[in-house]
Amino acid sequence: MTTPVIRTRGLTRHFTRHKATVEAVRGLDLEVAQGELVAFLGPNGAGKSTTLRMLTTLLPPTAGTAEVAGFDVVRRHRDVRRSIGYVGQGNAAGHAQRGRDELVSQARSFGMSRRQAHERAEQLIAAFDLTEQAGRPVSTLSGGQRRRLDVAIGLVHTPRILFLDEPSTGLDPQNRANLQEQITRLHAEQGTTIVLTTHYLEEADTIADRVVVIDHGVVIADDSATRLKSSLGDLVRLGFGSFADATLGAERAASIPGAVVEMDENQVTVRVAHGRDLAAGLVTDLAWQGAPVERIEVVGPTLDDVFLDLTGRSLRESNETPENDDIKGAAA
Amino acid sequence: MTTYADKGSLTLSTRRDRDMARPAPGLVADTWNVMVRELRPVFREPASVLFAMVQPLVFLGLFAPLLPKVEDGSALQWFVPGIVAMTALMGASFTGANLTQEIVTGSHERLLVSPLSRSSLLVGRALKEVVPMLMQAAIIVVVVTPFSFDLHLAHVLVGVVLLSLFSIGVGALSFALALAAKDQDWLFWTVQQTLIFPVLLLAGVLLPLQGAPGWLRTASDLNPLTYVIEAERALFAGTLPAGTVLAGFAASALVAAFGLWVGLRTMRRSS
Numbered sequence: 001m002t003t004p005v006i007r008t009r010g011l012t013r014h015f016t017r018h019k020a021t022v023e024a025v026r027g028l029d030l031e032v033a034q035g036e037l038v039a040f041l042g043p044n045g046a047g048k049s050t051t052l053r054m055l056t057t058l059l060p061p062t063a064g065t066a067e068v069a070g071f072d073v074v075r076r077h078r079d080v081r082r083s084i085g086y087v088g089q090g091n092a093a094g095h096a097q098r099g100r101d102e103l104v105s106q107a108r109s110f111g112m113s114r115r116q117a118h119e120r121a122e123q124l125i126a127a128f129d130l131t132e133q134a135g136r137p138v139s140t141l142s143g144g145q146r147r148r149l150d151v152a153i154g155l156v157h158t159p160r161i162l163f164l165d166e167p168s169t170g171l172d173p174q175n176r177a178n179l180q181e182q183i184t185r186l187h188a189e190q191g192t193t194i195v196l197t198t199h200y201l202e203e204a205d206t207i208a209d210r211v212v213v214i215d216h217g218v219v220i221a222d223d224s225a226t227r228l229k230s231s232l233g234d235l236v237r238l239g240f241g242s243f244a245d246a247t248l249g250a251e252r253a254a255s256i257p258g259a260v261v262e263m264d265e266n267q268v269t270v271r272v273a274h275g276r277d278l279a280a281g282l283v284t285d286l287a288w289q290g291a292p293v294e295r296i297e298v299v300g301p302t303l304d305d306v307f308l309d310l311t312g313r314s315l316r317e318s319n320e321t322p323e324n325d326d327i328k329g330a331a332a
Numbered sequence: 333m334t335t336y337a338d339k340g341s342l343t344l345s346t347r348r349d350r351d352m353a354r355p356a357p358g359l360v361a362d363t364w365n366v367m368v369r370e371l372r373p374v375f376r377e378p379a380s381v382l383f384a385m386v387q388p389l390v391f392l393g394l395f396a397p398l399l400p401k402v403e404d405g406s407a408l409q410w411f412v413p414g415i416v417a418m419t420a421l422m423g424a425s426f427t428g429a430n431l432t433q434e435i436v437t438g439s440h441e442r443l444l445v446s447p448l449s450r451s452s453l454l455v456g457r458a459l460k461e462v463v464p465m466l467m468q469a470a471i472i473v474v475v476v477t478p479f480s481f482d483l484h485l486a487h488v489l490v491g492v493v494l495l496s497l498f499s500i501g502v503g504a505l506s507f508a509l510a511l512a513a514k515d516q517d518w519l520f521w522t523v524q525q526t527l528i529f530p531v532l533l534l535a536g537v538l539l540p541l542q543g544a545p546g547w548l549r550t551a552s553d554l555n556p557l558t559y560v561i562e563a564e565r566a567l568f569a570g571t572l573p574a575g576t577v578l579a580g581f582a583a584s585a586l587v588a589a590f591g592l593w594v595g596l597r598t599m600r601r602s603s
Contacts, residue, residue, distance in 0.1 A: 056445050057444075057445065058441065058444060058445060078356070078447060078449075081445055081446060081447045082356070082447045084445070086442065086445040088438050088441045088442060088445075089438065090436075090437050090438015090439070090441060091437050091438045091439060092438065092439060092442040093439055093442075094369075094373075094433075094434050094437065094439040095433065095437050095439075096373040096430075096433070097369070097372065097373055097439075098372070098373075098376060101369070101372045101373075101376075102369075102439075105365055105368065105369040105372075106442075106446060108357075108365050109357070109362065109365055109446045109447055109448045110446075110447060111356060111357045111361075111447075137373075153442065154442075
């Protein structure tokens with residue numbers, strides 16, 4: 001592996017709230033190589049945003065170290081800021097501002113000349129399809145348009161590393177798909193290292209090369225989505241005409257090595273490696289034994305299954321608990 | 333919605349390390365950038381500026397007819413510098429209001445991750461309030477000059493420099509207040525409103541404090557704005573009493589230094 005562009009050692013962050021200490025991030029060791037597209041996946045409050053805020057110099061770590069682009073996030077914070085692009089949860093552009101003005105002033109803050117700044121702004125306005133909106137107050141833009149502007153602002157200086165904090169939260173499916181396309185394109189064309197946080201399983205699954213699953217402030221899994229899922233088997237659901245047939249089906253399925261079988265009335269659920277290959281044989285066998293399968297469904301494992309397997313909780317359900325909003329700490 | 337596959341490339345040049353090769357803008361350039369950014373919406377919306385400009389004139393128009401006749405010189409000569417100072421203080425104390433909005437919507441966070449230095453974010457925003465103040469002062473002076481007001485331009489310019497210094501301090505304090513209040517804008521407004529009127533009245537902006545009881549005079553003596561107003565009145569009258577003017581500058585410098593210190597400290601603590 002080449003020298004990592006992000007490297008953390010024992011990265012820790014505590015918050016004090018109502019005299020209680022909340023350990024938002026607990027001893028994170030992480031390395032990200034140049035050109036990776038990494039998703040931090042976890043439920044709300046897992047510590048993924050806190051981690052991102054430490055990596056982007058918004059929040060000093062309580063303990064441990066982090067280097068981004070070769071610079072320590074505490075001691076060399078200005079160099080880190082010059083090297084990274086950041087798209088936060090809120091809007092990068094001030095609501096009273098015009099999009100074009102914000103692009104120009106962001107470019108100027110990186111030391112571009114007036115002419116360069118204007119050229120760069122126009123380039124990004126065209127690339128992000130904001131020609132009609134760039135001259136209007138940001139407050140009048142739609143959510144999707146603002147998000148495109150946010151990403152454009154984050155890319156003004158063509159950063160080597162781009163951080164996105166929950167980029168697609170609050171976007172409708174169409175805009176979310178567009179944003180994901182932009183991110184993957186940026187990664188493919190520029191080789192930009194991209195780190196994003198998300199609690200959308202599908203998002204992590206479709207766009208990231210590598211998924212870092214974070215829960216309660218620690219990394220509980222770190223691999224490609226495919227490999228994370230391949231450790232789990234496929235899910236085979238069989239429907240039978242009667243309880244007796246279903247019982248027979250469950251017994252037969254349980255004889256497969258490694259299979260985990262559950263039965264619910266006339267339905268049998270089998271979690272087993274290579275389930276999609278085994279299913280046909282299972283159905284034929286049961287037909288011979290006089291317990292015909294009436295319905296069959298084979299589902300590949302999802303990242304939610306991975307999360308469930310690791311924590312005993314479903315990520316989808318964890319996200320529905322309203323009080324778990326991510327701790328932003330004293331910043332903001 | 334379109335897709336983006338057919339759009340132009342996202343890079344400006346092919347050199348990867350270009351961003352690091354570029355020299356870092358200094359504090360002055362950063363501060364200028366922040367100030368210009370803050371001023372842009374103001375100039376893009378000239379109607380809003382005009383409205384803000386007219387306010388002190390309304391105040392002046394409704395208050396000046398009530399001023400008593402005085403033997404030595406005109407009451408207007410005494411009243412105008414107070415109104416100019418009040419306008420400056422009001423404007424500067426609103427600095428944090430914009431910040432509160434930007435904290436809530438997220439653009440403040442973007443600026444924190446940008447290479448702009450913390451102090452430029454603070455000073456740039458505070459300076460932004462000086463520009464409308466200069467314009468307001470100019471309008472007020474232009475409007476009152478045909479009446480019983482003698483314009484001493486050089487003296488007024490010195491007075492404006494003095495007020496700018498004071499405004500930077502107040503702007504920085506307002507900024508710190510907004511950071512401390514975070515996203516609770518009611519808290520910002522409550523504190524701002526609670527403080528601003530006593531400060532104005534104790535400085536004798538609207539009524540002279542000559543006949544005031546002792547405790548009121550002591551409170552007034554402790555108010556830095558009192559010295560600023562006294563200096564402004566002397567300057568607007570075309571005089572240059574060294575002691576009074578220096579006291580005004582000392583008070584302004586004190587407020588500016590204190591404001592910047594508190595502002596920077598609050599900023600470092602909050603991130």
